[in-house]
Amino acid sequence: MTHLTMEMLLALREPGSEPGTAAAREHVDGCAACAAELERLHQRAARLKALPTLRPSRDLWPAVAERNRGEQRGRRARWAGTAIGLGLAASVAFTVITGPMGGGGRLAESEQALTEVKERSQLLESALDVYAPETRVLDGQTAHAAQLLEDRIAEVDRELQAVELPAATGRRQQNDEALSLWRERVGLLDALVDVHVTRASNVGL
Amino acid sequence: MDSYVVADADAVLARARSGDPAALESLYRAFEAPAYNLARRICRTTEDAEDVVQEAFFEVCRSIGRYRGDGSLWGWVRTITASKALMRLRRNKYRDTDELDDQIVPSIRREDTALRMDLEAALERLTETARAVVWLHDVEGYTHEEIAGMMGKTVSFSKSQLARAHTRLRGWLGEEVPA
Numbered sequence: 001m002t003h004l005t006m007e008m009l010l011a012l013r014e015p016g017s018e019p020g021t022a023a024a025r026e027h028v029d030g031c032a033a034c035a036a037e038l039e040r041l042h043q044r045a046a047r048l049k050a051l052p053t054l055r056p057s058r059d060l061w062p063a064v065a066e067r068n069r070g071e072q073r074g075r076r077a078r079w080a081g082t083a084i085g086l087g088l089a090a091s092v093a094f095t096v097i098t099g100p101m102g103g104g105g106r107l108a109e110s111e112q113a114l115t116e117v118k119e120r121s122q123l124l125e126s127a128l129d130v131y132a133p134e135t136r137v138l139d140g141q142t143a144h145a146a147q148l149l150e151d152r153i154a155e156v157d158r159e160l161q162a163v164e165l166p167a168a169t170g171r172r173q174q175n176d177e178a179l180s181l182w183r184e185r186v187g188l189l190d191a192l193v194d195v196h197v198t199r200a201s202n203v204g205l
Numbered sequence: 206m207d208s209y210v211v212a213d214a215d216a217v218l219a220r221a222r223s224g225d226p227a228a229l230e231s232l233y234r235a236f237e238a239p240a241y242n243l244a245r246r247i248c249r250t251t252e253d254a255e256d257v258v259q260e261a262f263f264e265v266c267r268s269i270g271r272y273r274g275d276g277s278l279w280g281w282v283r284t285i286t287a288s289k290a291l292m293r294l295r296r297n298k299y300r301d302t303d304e305l306d307d308q309i310v311p312s313i314r315r316e317d318t319a320l321r322m323d324l325e326a327a328l329e330r331l332t333e334t335a336r337a338v339v340w341l342h343d344v345e346g347y348t349h350e351e352i353a354g355m356m357g358k359t360v361s362f363s364k365s366q367l368a369r370a371h372t373r374l375r376g377w378l379g380e381e382v383p384a
Contacts, residue, residue: 006375007368014349040380041371045343047324053238054245056255061233064259065226068266072224 004034009041110175117182124189128196149192156185209279211235218278221269229266236279240286246340247290249297249333257293261286284355287341291355294333327377335370342367 008024028034163177211217211232220228240261245254264285272281328336334356341347341355342363349363356363375381 005368006372007364010364010368010371040375044324044371044374044378044380048328048339048343051325051328051344053242054254055238056241056258057251058255060237060241060255060259060262061230064233064262064266065230067259067263068229069226071263071267 003031004028004037009034009038012038013041013045107172107175110172110179114175114179114182117179117186120186121182121189124186124193127193128189145195146192149188149195153185153188153192156181156188160185209236209239211278214278218269218272218274221266229269232265232269232278232282233262236282239279240282243283243286243340243345244290246328246344247287247333247337248293253293253297254290257286257290261289264289283345287345287347288355291337294337297333324374324378327374330377331370331373335366335373338363338366339370339374 004024004027008020009028011018011021012024012028014021028038160178160181163174163181217228217231221232237258241254241258244257244261245251248254248257261282265282268285272278328339331339337356338352341352342349347355349360349367352363353360
């Protein structure tokens with residue numbers, strides 16, 4: 001009598017049915033040797049599961065923690081550089097696109113430019129709202145980069161408040177200063193959106 | 206083996222994702238033993254197993270933000286650990302090629318025919334690959350498809366490794382059925 005191979009016996013232990021298992025099962029039902037072999041397989045697997053849990057002879061966590069701290073420090077340094085770079089690049093790009101206000105620009109033009117840059121700022125604020133960063137758990141380096149940008153935005157806002165107080169200077173000069181600050185604000189917001197968009201795509205959100 | 210849990214898991218996870226060292230350590234403490242056991246059962250030496258556990262938990266620290274909660278946290282940590290252990294096997298290239306395997310095993314079988322090894326010793330005596338397949342399949346509950354994926358091999362490879370391993374274990378444990 002031909003007995004089942006080990007592969008066939010193992011196939012009988014698999015969930016679901018593979019081709020040929022019905023015939024193999026039928027054979028086991030009528031063959032004491034194969035039935036005993038299958039039972040031994042079950043018992044061996046059970047004994048493997050019952051083997052004692054081996055434990056490390058020393059605490060491995062300190063080395064993991066130290067390596068992780070090193071990695072985090074490296075990433076923070078890289079992110080800080082990236083965030084500052086992004087902010088600067090965005091500010092410069094925006095300035096290049098919109099062009100600086102020339103000394104001879106008319107008041108109407110400067111007010112039009114100011115309106116446009118404020119609208120751009122609002123648009124970016126809305127984009128940030130979509131990501132609702134305050135409701136999300138950020139990893140250390142993203143949080144650090146975002147914090148740098150948010151701090152600078154807060155500073156720009158304070159400067160803007162001062163500039164937009166009832167004018168001590170001429171209206172056009174006031175507009176120029178405000179425009180410059182609003183442009184910086186837009187650049188920073190752009191960078192902040194980038195940080196959150198990059199993070200979101202990294203984690204597959 | 207899926208019963209390992211972290212107390213107050215949601216809060217610990219949230220803190221771990223923000224890089225909180227204490228939370229990350231809590232995760233380590235919760236899974237240290239089963240992860241080491243898995244690594245040690247696959248790797249030849251305790252040093253290798255310790256390295257694997259350190260690499261696995263370093264990866265856990267780096268990637269915890271990517272854990273979506275689809276399966277159990279231990280299942281996620283276990284797969285990282287198993288992958289690292291299998292990587293270690295490939296890197297070390299212990300005398301585990303099929304060519305050598307076929308040369309070594311018959312001699313072992315001959316000299317051990319009359320022995321009645323205990324299961325622990327028999328398991329240790331299997332080739333690296335065979336032991337990894339046995340452990341991942343029979344103890345950790347991975348399917349052949351999953352094992353093949355982790356090893357970069359075919360499903361047939363996983364199945365035949367398991368069958369050969371059980372044939373050897375049966376012989377070494379003195380469980381062979383008289384013809």
